[in-house]
Amino acid sequence: MTTQIRTRFAPSPTGFLHIGGARTALFSWAFARRHGGQFILRVEDTDVARSTPEAVQAIIDGMKWLELDWDEGPFYQMQRMDRYKEVVAQMLASGAAYYCYTTPEELDALREAQRGRGEKPRYDGRWRPEAGKTLPTQPAGVKPVVRFRNPAEGSVHWVDLVKGRIEFANSELDDLIIARPDGTPTYNFCVVVDDWDMQITHVIRGDDHVNNTPRQINILRALGADVPQYAHLSMILGDDGQKLSKRHGAVSVMQYSDDGYLPDAVINYLARLGWSHGDDEVFSREQLTEWFDLDHITPSAAQFNTEKLNWLNAHYIKQTPDAVLAADAANRLAHRGVNPEQGPALETVIALYKDRIATLVELADAVEPVYLDIRPSDELLGQHMTETSKAALAELIEAFGNCEWSREAISAAIKAVMKNHGLKMPQVAIPLRVLLLGMTQTPAIDALVEVMGRELVTRRVRAYL
CATH class of the missing domain: 1.10.10.350 (Arc Repressor Mutant, subunit A)
Structure with missing residues (x-):
């Protein structure tokens, strides 16, 4: 590729880094590494009510445990407020955006009336400037929002690198709010400015963002910015074919560490959740970054399989030096109040059991009786x-x-x-x-x-x- 590849992972710190987010981060990281590009970490923390420092740290801890190193960042949107407001002002000046004084109560009444007529609820453009149109009188005491002036005709389309061509009629997209009454920018607008400023070439993210993409493309074009290529990853289903939940594995990535999984095993497993390289099931990070492409990502949903993850983890445990496993087991045993120094060399005991277990927790469980004052039942x-x-x-x-x-x-x-x-x-x-x-x-x-x-x-x- 002639242009340097720049990808980004942009989690919202309203919770932990879960398996779905980790796969998105991995694919973005691997694509950048494959092409000698840059991988950027960006924290989308504008949801002040739900974002917490603990969640930010949990995301960073998860990335570090998975060894997904980033080249730039982490950038925090809350530290870029001046930049967003600057771009809003530019758009207002150019006519790409406008003030809207419609109150929340008026919007609710409007949508209720539209639903009553069997129409799709949407903003009706009453404050949108048009040639020859007389705008309503600005109401006293109402702070306006700023809306993006979406093209009224035609369509917006892109060739998604996973899903193929996707097209939306502009008539289906109402004028998006890009700044709230207090001046704070909205999510879709911040994402656009960030991707523009950070020169992101490829946006790899979950397919729950497909409906955001046409709006973001239109804003980028209104700004005269380059439009990145998009790749939307299908969701991950649980073992039972249902949407992934906590009981399937949608828990914190760090829970996998606690449960005794090796980061290399988790990386290998995540890479195969929706992507393949022939029939290869077990491969190193180096092989992944040598092979990874977007052409072999399946557009259909991937299914989480705990048995497959356990099989991979068992494989990686067998390949791990006894001394490394012993250090981990010693730490786990210490948390249980068990001192492995008062007994046979832990490395030699580990060597007996490492081929018989699937997780590091199972390994600690297996060797623990050697170091306890056992009384048979x-x-x-x-x-x-x-x-x-x-x-x-x-x-x-x-x-x-x-x-x-x-x-x-x-x-x-x-x-x-x-x-x-x-x-x-x-x-x-x-x-x-x-x-x-x-x-x-x-x-x-x-x-x-x-x-x-x-x-x-x-x-x-x-x-x-």
């Missing part, structure tokens, strides 16, 4: 600690006291005890698991015993012999 003890098993385990502990502490020697000791007592592996391994960790299923018993260490294994077993 009476039910498990009654079921598995028979006189036969006690005799076998007593002999096994004696053998453990004398053998070399390696997985091979431990395995040989277990097999010798099985042979001496005429038992099969489960008849020795399951009672041993119950005494060591209070459960019947663990990684391979010889590997577990080796990692837990001679002293801890001996102490836990002898407590029940």
Whole structure:
């Protein structure tokens, strides 16, 4: 592309950064990175009643956790009020905008009458200046809004980079309010000025903005500004095909961190929510930025699949160094009041479990019993600690006291005890698991015993012999 690509992510800080917003940010980021362009972060905080500093921080934290780095910003619309008012003044002077003194009560009455006639409710242009038209007398004590003078004829269209050609008749678009009675600008106007000033070339956003686009294009043209290309992403549905909600995954991106997902897994998963590169399912950030385009974004809704996300996360956990996983597990265990330093090396325990779990929370859950003073349930003890098993385990502990502490020697000791007592592996391994960790299923018993260490294994077993 001859012009430097400039994309933007422009969240409203009225809540957390959720999965839908994160996908929009990712696609905008990846497109800019693919073309050596610039990615801008802009915070649309003009909704003063609902925007909060906490929400702003939550958005920034989410972007940083996903490692979606931005080249410029974050810019805040509330810090650009003077610029918006300057452009409003220019539009008033040029005739592209005008003052409207219609009160909210008059608008309500107008819409009610239109609905009664079966018409689409809309502003009727009573204060719109026209050649030969006499405007009403300005009412005393009424502060006007400023409306954009939308073209009255023709149509506005664009070739959406996801949805194809979209066209709106200008007659369907009434004159948009661009400044409120107190002078503060409205959302659609701020977006236009920001995209113009920041030289945005590609607007990648959710398809809930499709109806805003014709108005924004008309304002840009009235300003003599370049019109960016638009790509509107279809919504994300939940596992059940319904609109994504909190129970599906429309929670804060940082909740995925709390729930034990790796950022690379979430990025990989989000990239496949509506975009594809052949049949590739697992790919790195580097591959994503090398491959990403807008041609392969599907115009149909994407469906969130928790099982697929868990599968990807399990894959990335397997690829993560044990030391990194151990640091995360140590932090999670510390929050539970568990000190992994008082026990076998956490990295070696992690190595036993990392191929068996889907999330970092599951990993912490799995290794936690190694570091707790476990007491098996009476039910498990009654079921598995028979006189036969006690005799076998007593002999096994004696053998453990004398053998070399390696997985091979431990395995040989277990097999010798099985042979001496005429038992099969489960008849020795399951009672041993119950005494060591209070459960019947663990990684391979010889590997577990080796990692837990001679002293801890001996102490836990002898407590029940």
